Amino acid sequence: MGESLCESCGKQPASGRDAGWRGGRIVVQALCAGCMAARMRGRLIGAGGAALAVLAAGLGAAVLSERKAQDVGSAKPQRAAGLFARSKTPTLDSFSRDLTQLSLEGKIDPVIGRELEIERVVRILARRTKNNPVLIGEAGVGKTAIVEGLALRIASADVPRSLLGRRIVAISFAGVVAGTKYRGEFESRLNRVLEELRRTPEDVILFIDELHTIVGAGSAEGSTVDAANMLKPALARGDIRCIGATTFDEYRRHIESDAALERRFQPIVIEEPTPEQTLDMMSGLRxxxxxxxxxRIPDETLSAAVELSARYIADRRLPDKAFDLLDEACAMVALAGQSTVDRAAVAKIVSGWTGIPLDTLAEAEAQKLLHFEELLRQRVIGQDSAVSAVADCVRRTRAGLKEHRGPLGGLLFVGPSGVGKTELARATAAALFGSDDALLRFDMSEFSQPHSAARLVGAPPGYVGYERAGELTEAVRRRPYSVVLFDEADKADSSVVSLFLQLLDDGRLTDAQSRQVDFRNALVILTAHADEGEDLATLGAIFPSELLNRLDDVIVFRALDGRQLRAVTELLARPLIMAAAEQGIALRLCDAALDAIAAEADDPRQGARILRRIIERRLRSPLAKAMLAGEFVKGQAVEVDAAADGALVFRSAS
Incomplete structure (x- = not known):
């Protein structure tokens, strides 16, 4: 009879017998040496594990017993986020951050200048009913920081007795929703969290950042059960205490629309801090x-961060934008291997954010404004009174003597065609903000229909293009420091002109998405055509008196005489001279040639615009033809003179 095989693996010959469980009864099995050894190891590990489990249970009971005895015998309140406290809410702990524990570990920055707001939160939390505060304010004003400040107070036991030992836990509803594949999983998770909160009513204060996200969170299609509706009963009965934070728009859209949810929270409006308060905050966190x-961050650097952020970054709020500005300036200096953050570093960051050149942010701006006329006269010829009026308007604003409401200035340029109205606006943008790109030009001839006003601020709901931003409002939102030119405003429809009233009066417009766009850092210029000698009283027939009364000044442009046209000719010829120099040809225009070109353009009805066409025809085209024919080559000097009959003569000067 052959050797029997192992009854466990069925491969090796059996070398012994062992008793084991099979089918609920003891069975003796023939096993090979390998299976016999494996079974013995399993028994040893199982016995050791059981012994360890018994030992751990005994030690754990002893530790918990000792800790309870300490809790009873100690008059000092225990830390809110100890190991024993966290074990009461395991589900909540997996979806949240304990701000009180982070405060004890020194991982939260101190909160400065928000004592009144923190006291208001403490008062509401100490109430018997309706003890759920909600912080409402614009993004970046420090709503979350106020809750962190309360956590710091709890950690240092600087709160009333009713809040001693509390934990402020910031829950993430995105984490609660994440991974819920089947219907009912989210509700089950949230119910476990709420049950843990009910079991520990004197332990946890829930903090929900972006409170509006609970509306609709976790709801299935066609279902009305969401996080907000599940929280309502617990909030109404006082089973849990909750702090919320959201913006004005989101509160109005999601919380106020649900009256039952709104009455369970007590709103606290968080205002933007003043520059002085922001400076104190930054000094405390330096x-x-x-x-x-x-x-190293000197005092003047902190002042520069507050000043420049408040002045040039209009679409964000203090203190957030000032801290971001300082943080990035410090990072730039540290990466460059330097040790001190100065005002120039902060100005460079602002320049990168806004596109405003560095020299505009420098302290030498005052000297530039004193000589503002000279900068404008380099590009605008023959309009000295208009240049002086624009410079005076800019200086009044920058010196801080203009009323803060309204834009930097509201000007109306009136005059014949081709006398420099648009060019003065372009020169003002370059001198004031460092680039011609700072001019936002809108040709009002495109807005001659009543419905075209929607293009400026956006289409109303229900119309095509509602999701797009308005051309004017979006351009100013992206570049608040600019010159806004409404060219040929006399050709615009009256509904478009009506938009200028609010813009010039309050310095703001509301777009189709109900966003207020700030024009207080923009210079607004309108242009209109008026023939030479026309009475300004006729403007009343073109523009309503409400608009004219809101303007800072009406500037009249005069027709150019022969001497001024010659100066304009010399100015317009410079680009041609520079283009020829790039081709290696030194081009020089004689006085006779300039006089001949200016004489051809001496027509008051045409203005200076005709000069461009004359220069193209009489200078640029003949020179290009001669260069292609090989008459003038690289490295050669070319002189342009005029014959007795006014014809231009090109000759080599080398």
Whole structure:
């Protein structure tokens, strides 16, 4: 009879017998040496594991017993986020951050200048009913920081007795929703969280950042069960205490629209801090930024960060934008291997954010404004009174003597065609903001129909293009420091002109998405055509008196005489001379040639625009033809003179 095989693996010959469980009864099996050894190891590990489990249970019971005895015998309140406290809410802990524990670990920055707001939150939390505050304010004003400040107070036991030992836990509803594949999983998770909160009513204060996200969170298609509706009963009965934070728009859209949810929260409006308060906040946190970046931050750098952010970054709020500006300036200096963050570093960051050149942000701006007329006269010929009026308007604003409401200035340029109205606006943009690109030009001849007003601020709901931003409002939102030119405003429809009233009066417009666009850092210029000698009283027939009364000044442009046309000719010929120099040809225009070109353009009805066409025909085209024919080559000097009959003569000067 052959050797029997192992009854476990069925491969090796059996070398022994062992008893084991099979089918609920003890069975003796023939096993090979390998299977016998494996079974013995399993028994040893199982016995050791059981012994360890018994030992761990005994030790754990002893530790918990000792900790409870300490809790009973100690008059000092225990830390809110200890191991024993966290074990009461395991589900909540997996979807949240304990701000009180982070405060104890020194991972939260100190909160400065928000004592009144924190006291208001404490008062509401200490109420018997309706003890759920919601912080409402614009993005970046420090709503979350106020909650962190309360966590710091709890960690240092600087709160009323009713809040001692509390944990402020910031829950993430995105984490609660994430991974819920089947219907009912989200509700099950949230119910477990709420049950843990009910079991520990004197332990946890829930913090929901972006409170509006609970509306609709976790709801299935066609279902009305969401996080907000699940929280309502607990909030109404006082089973949980909750702090919310959201913006004005989101609160109005999501919370106020649900009256039952709104009455369960007590609103606290968080205003934007003043520049002085922001400076105090930054002074208190200076050491944190210095240690993180390894740089030194002088007092004048903090002042520059507050001043420049408040002045040039209009679409964000203090203190957030000032801290971001300082943080990036510190990072730039640290990466460059330098040790001190100065005003120039902060100005460079602002320039990168806004596109405003550095020299505009420098302290030498005052000297530039004193000589503003000279900068404008380099590009605008023969309109000295208009140049002086524009310079005076800019100086009044920059000196801080203009009323803060309204734009930097509201000007109306009136005069014949081709006398420099648009060019003065372009020159003002370049001198004031460092680039011609700072001119936002809108040709009002395109807005002669009543419905075209929607193009400027956006189409109303229900119309094609509602999702697009308005051409005017979006351009100013992206570049708030600019010169806004409404060219040929006399050709615009009256509904378009009506938009100028609010713009010039309050310095703001509301677009189709109900966003207010700030024009207080823009210079607004309108142009209109009026023939030479025409009475300004006729403007009343073109523009309503409400518009004219809101303007800072009406500037009249005069027709150019022969001497001024010659100066304009010399100015317009410079681009041609520079283009020829790039081709290696030194081009020089004699006085006789300039006089001949200016004489041909001496027509008051045409203005200076005809000069461009004359220069193209009489200078640029003949020179291009001669260069292609090989008459003038690279490295040669060319002189342009005029014959007795006014014809231009090109000859080599080398």
């Amino acid at each position: 050491s944190r930024y210095e240690s993180h970046h390894g740089v």
